[in-house]
Amino acid sequence: MDLYVHYTALPDGMELADVVEGLNEVMDDGGWVCGGPEGRIDMELEDEKMNPKVAQGAVKAYLQRVNFPKDTVIELGGMKINAYA
Numbered sequence: 001m002d003l004y005v006h007y008t009a010l011p012d013g014m015e016l017a018d019v020v021e022g023l024n025e026v027m028d029d030g031g032w033v034c035g036g037p038e039g040r041i042d043m044e045l046e047d048e049k050m051n052p053k054v055a056q057g058a059v060k061a062y063l064q065r066v067n068f069p070k071d072t073v074i075e076l077g078g079m080k081i082n083a084y085a
Contacts, residue, residue, distance in 0.1 A: 001044075001047055001052055001076070002042060002044060002045070003042075003043040003044075003045055003055060003056065003059060003074065003075070003076050004040055004041065004042055004043070004074070004075040004076075005023075005040065005041040005043070005059065005063065005072065005073075005074055005075075006039060006040050006072065006074075006075060006080070007040070007041070007068055007069065007073075008039065008069055008071055009069050010068075011066045011067045012067070014066060019041065019066070020041070022062055022066065023041065023059065023062060026058045026059065026061075027043070027045075027050070027055065027058065027059075029049065030046050030050030030055060031043050031044055031045040031046055031050050031055055032044060043055075043059070052076055052077065055076075056074055056076050059074055060074055060083050063083040064083060064084060068083060070082075072084075
């Protein structure tokens with residue numbers, strides 16, 4: 001299953017490589033960043049290891065912790081939620 005992070009800017013002082021590293025750590029072998037176009041981070045979830053709702057919650061907590069912009073959106077299974085909702 002794919003999970004997408006739609007963003008307008010990265011947190012102050014962070015580069016995309018820092019964010020990718022942080023997200024990969026949060027997923028703890030249950031998923032990983034696999035690319036994405038400008039303004040989107042694409043993640044692949046390991047269906048057998050990671051409950052999609054748990055993954056969504058972990059990503060949401062990470063995005064809040066590193067202060068992504070308030071308009072950042074997480075998309076899972078075609079459903080979009082605000083990272084701060």
